[in-house]
Amino acid sequence: MSGTWINxxxxxxxxLSLLTGTFFIFSASIGMLRFPDIYIRLHAVTKGSTLGIAGIMIGAFLFLYVEHGIVSGKLILGMIFVMVTSPISGHMISRAGYHNGVKLWDKSVRDDYAEAVKEKRKSIDN
Amino acid sequence: MNLQIVINIIIALMWMFLSESYTFSTFLVGYLLGILLLFVLQRFIPDSFYMDRVIKVIKLIILFIKELTLSNIEIVKLVYKPKLDFEPGIFALPTELKSNWEITILANLISLTPGTLSIAVSEDNSKIYIHAIDIPDVVESINDIKETFEKAIMEVTR
Known part of the structure; x- marks a missing residue:
């Protein structure tokens, strides 16, 4: 009787872990559609996807281990690499976007980076 | 520190030969025994015990995962908010960290904290430019976050 309970x-x-994973990825894609400019969209994508993928990978890992007795190191590695690389890709995409002149949202209140970019442009022109 | 790791691996290999079973689990047992030996004999070996640093790295990773989970929940809340009434913007955060490696870790950690995304690092490595979803909300809390991160990173790298 106890065996069935544990199962x-x-x-x-x-x-639960599969559902939370899908929920986070689903929310990330909704955020991608709803948010107004590239930077806020990147917030949703870089953050929402990491926990989503972690949840799905943990679910798959547990399933493979319990049902088939396979310890799948690949899933754990995939989780770690997504966690490490997604902030870097977010950083690079937003930086490239800024340097290509993508505007901030109309309701943005502050932009300290504009001055730094302006000074850099001046020094290059001279 | 490198010397200690080499000693530890040698102890693990010796354990494998002594117990005459050449599997990964024996190596692991030998490695754990090596850690124990180094811990007992740490007064006679140059440099401080290297597991101290490993523990600090593990603490940093736990901090990383904690912040990641919090920021995920935060972003999901924003996604399902009926009205988009936040005030985004970019602000400069001065940092005391010097080397490329440290700044990379700090920028990544900041990217994963709730509501912030690092956009660029200034030419002289003294500032990190951060895009925040809700500026008034973030500017208050960013200083303690920054201090905890910088402290944790410095403990690992210095």
Missing amino acids: LLIDIIIS
Whole structure:
């Protein structure tokens, strides 16, 4: 009797982690559509996707281990690499966007980086 | 520190030969024994015990994961907010960290904190430009966040 209880519990944990993962990725894509400019969209994509992918990978890892007895190191590695690389890609895309002249949203209140870019442009022109 | 890791690996290999089983789990047991030996004999070995630094790295990783989870929840809240009434903007954050490696880690950690995204690093590595979703909200809290991160990073790298 105790065995079935544990199986049920593990099934519930696996489904919960898969569902939270999909929920976070779904929210990230909705944020991508709703938010007004590239920078805020990047917020949604770089952050929402990391926990989403982590959830799905943990769910898949647990499922493979419990059902088939496979310890899949690839899933854990994939999770770690997504966690490490997504902030870097967000940084690079936003930086490239800024230097290509993508405007901030109309309601933005502050932009300290504009001065630095202006000074740099001047020094290059001279 | 490098010497200690080499000693530790040698102890693990010796354990493998002594127990005459050449598997990964024996290596792991040997490595753990090596850590124990180094811990007991740390007064006779140059430099401080290297597991101290490993523990600090693990603490930094735990901080990283904690901030990541918090920021995910924050962004989901913003996504489902019916009205987009926040005030985004870019502000400059001065930093005391010097080397490229440290600044990379700090910028990544800031990218993963709630509501902030690092956009660029200034030419002289003294400032990080950060895009915040809600400026008035972030500027208050950013200083303690920055201090905890800088402290954790410095403990690892120096």
